[in-house]
Amino acid sequence: MWSAPEANIALATRDLPTILRIYRRLNRLSQEKLAAILGYDKTYISMIETGRRTISDVATRRHIARTLGLPPHALGVTDADDADFAAMLQFADSTIRLAEIARQSGLRSTPSTSCGRW
Numbered sequence: 001m002w003s004a005p006e007a008n009i010a011l012a013t014r015d016l017p018t019i020l021r022i023y024r025r026l027n028r029l030s031q032e033k034l035a036a037i038l039g040y041d042k043t044y045i046s047m048i049e050t051g052r053r054t055i056s057d058v059a060t061r062r063h064i065a066r067t068l069g070l071p072p073h074a075l076g077v078t079d080a081d082d083a084d085f086a087a088m089l090q091f092a093d094s095t096i097r098l099a100e101i102a103r104q105s106g107l108r109s110t111p112s113t114s115c116g117r118w
Contacts, residue, residue: 017049
């Protein structure tokens with residue numbers, strides 16, 4: 001379900017209201033049914049989807065992510081055991097170190113060397 005193009009776009013936004021609306025649409029659920037799945041009242045789901053209620057509580061975001069089958073970082077929260085998040089941090093750290101090495105060496109990429117050569 002989350003691999004559908006529409007779902008990928010919603011996940012890329014990390015916008016909870018958008019994610020909930022897309023989840024409901026792809027699963028043909030009413031707000032009432034989604035509320036039952038998540039253990040909330042339908043008015044609470046409505047307020048989230050319309051932006052009248054913002055969820056900043058980490059435990060609530062984790063609950064929603066777990067219940068809907070999302071990795072927690074898709075809703076902006078992570079656990080120390082979140083392998084995807086740990087890998088992303090490692091990759092970012094490596095990228096920053098490589099950029100520093102390139103900057104210190106004074107080498108720059110030019111359009112004629114954009115095939116991976118410096």
